[in-house]
Amino acid sequence: MRIEVLNGVNLDVLGRRDPEQYGGLSIAELETRIYQWALAIGCTVRCRQTNHEGEYVEWCHELYDRGGVDAAIINPAAWTHYSWAIRDALEPVRIPLVEVHLSNVDEREEWRRASVLEGICTHRIVGKGPDGYREALEYLSGGTA
Ligand code: DQA
Numbered sequence: 001m002r003i004e005v006l007n008g009v010n011l012d013v014l015g016r017r018d019p020e021q022y023g024g025l026s027i028a029e030l031e032t033r034i035y036q037w038a039l040a041i042g043c044t045v046r047c048r049q050t051n052h053e054g055e056y057v058e059w060c061h062e063l064y065d066r067g068g069v070d071a072a073i074i075n076p077a078a079w080t081h082y083s084w085a086i087r088d089a090l091e092p093v094r095i096p097l098v099e100v101h102l103s104n105v106d107e108r109e110e111w112r113r114a115s116v117l118e119g120i121c122t123h124r125i126v127g128k129g130p131d132g133y134r135e136a137l138e139y140l141s142g143g144t145a
Pocket of ligand 1: 078103105
């Protein structure tokens with residue numbers, strides 16, 4: 001099974017952002033964990049991160065024709081709360097999608113409670129830090145890391 005992990009804006013500076021919300025891992029450390037979990041489960045993962053919305057939209061388009069990808073883990077970060085372009089890009093995708101957020105967006109500022117991904121993703125995991133990605137991999141693959 002091939003799973004794509006698409007991380008969005010500002011997640012490249014994770015190690016410098018509020019550790020109370022996001023934990024202390026850098027994006028490289030987070031991705032290393034994701035690759036290790038995937039190895040333990042026996043699935044293939046590719047992690048990508050960008051600060052450019054158009055690039056993120058194009059990565060979403062790549063999920064249309066599968067291109068060998070069976071499922072995706074989506075954390076558009078702040079775009080989650082307002083990017084209708086990302087919602088539109090993901091709407092025609094027919095593979096399972098899991099929305100993941102490191103922090104508990106439902107219990108932070110009001111504006112973070114809105115998600116343009118509502119009704120698009122098959123599953124949503126918030127507030128579990130890096131383990132949210134492990135849970136998403138396990139959910140999608142049916143395996144255990
Ligand atoms: C985030 C939550 C968003 O509200 C925020 O803008 C982020 C990261 C998370 O993973 O907790 O940058 O998506």
